[in-house]
Amino acid sequence: MSYVIGIDLGTSAVKALLVNKEGTIVAEASRSYPLYHERSGWSEQRPEDWVDATHEALRELAANENIDAGAIEGISFSGQMHGLVLLDGEGKPVRNAILWNDTRTTEQCREIERVLGDKLLRLTRNPALEGFTLPKILWVRENEPALFQSAESFLLPKDYVRYRLTGRRHMDYSDAAGTLLLEVAEKRWSDEVLEAFGLPASFPPPLVESHELTGTLLPEAAERSGLNVDTKVFAGGADNACGAIGSGILSEGLTLCSIGTSGVILSYEDDKSKDFGGKVHFFNHGKEDSFYAMGVTLAAGYSLSWFKKTFAPGESYDELLAEVGGLPPGAGGLLFTPYLVGERTPHADSSIRASFVGIDGSHERKHFARAVMEGITFSLNESVDMFRGAGKKVERIVSIGGGAQNPVWLQMQADIFGATVVSLENEQGPGLGAAMLAAYGCGWFDSLEACSAAFVKYASEYVPNQEASNAYVGLFRAYQQVYGATRELNETLAAYRA
Ligand SMILES: Nc1ncnc2c1ncn2[C@@H]1O[C@H](COP(=O)(O)OP(=O)(O)O)[C@@H](O)[C@H]1O
């Protein structure tokens, strides 16, 4: 029997999946690592924590008594996007990584807009958003000049882990797309953008396809992980690209909803000239020469995990959510906007913060929990709405991520999106997508589509309940008004944040 491993380097944990040629997940291992929020809006991780956690997770899989490590032919990656890992001349990180959900870079975003004007959207196909990598590079240069002086190059999170496993530096197109340094449609680093900000051509690493072989394991990495030194290491992709691959989103007309720490609505695109005017992200897919458009809710699953940590510590998600299914749409007139760390789509705003609106003396914790789930889903529905407005059909949505583990939430998604929602048999979207890239890279299949036909197994379908859908139309309109009504208030309150 032969195997591949898909490694999903997430925000809360790394998860590694051991997958056989039938696409069955035969073992999985996970290790979590801390997030550091030194100030409001800041979010960092230690690259060394990712490396240690990845080795440990791999070691657990390789030590599986039923598996011969020599039968593990290849590994590949899915990674949290945009995070900046600045490296010195010896390839060592000069500081902690600044993550995708860090919003300290509003000034640098305005600077990028000032310097590049219309060129920004034309070249990179994306607007300047706080989460993207270029603003983070500029922030370090402006605020930590001594550290920046020692920086000679950068990588993204999963590329750094791969570098530590193979000793070789690369970045795949799907992750490079989120740096604001890539000409997405042309698939090349943008000399114009690099020059405009005085960055040398050697600053970004060589570009590769997601299924491309990037090397084999270094002897010390083989020893630490327990894998064979000749295990093939394939580039992998951005978590959302891998989530899409692992859900079979490989052709036009297919849409993904992912509720992890962040939440995304992603729509496959063949046409590289498709223009959404920068309202949604436009990135390269992990499938060669294809693309996707995507709207992002910054604090999707994070809103629920914050609520659980703050108001139900020690309870499981199933316990916390046990009673929400018994409440009607609208949680008894309680609305929540999930802006705990600012927002991206449709309001690129790092100052906005979350609200509960309509708190009534009769409300109990279950009403708040339902309102949080509905608010997250309303935020994602803004992206669904935008895609429909741009002429795309959104009729069937594959739902993945931690949020897809709760059947009440899956039905709520169908009711709010007004579309059939489909879950996966073994909810492991991005990790499975990474394993599929390794399986395709190893030559097990002629195409990612053939691999998807064998590996991706759909489970239940949730069809919109007409009565609930109708109720949500009015509630969604009310939800959409909360942003405008609380924007200025939050600007005032920003001065009081820690
Ligand atoms: N049983 C569950 N029911 C509902 N939501 C859940 C459940 N388990 C996890 N979640 C949600 O999923 C999120 C984690 O999703 P995950 O895909 O593991 O995140 P990431 O890849 O960002 O680390 C949590 O923050 C939580 O909101």
Ligand SMILES: O=C(CO)[C@@H](O)[C@H](O)COP(=O)(O)O
């Ligand atoms: O910033 C984005 C996409 O643009 C996020 O989707 C990150 O890629 C992290 O995702 P999760 O940890 O929520 O999976």
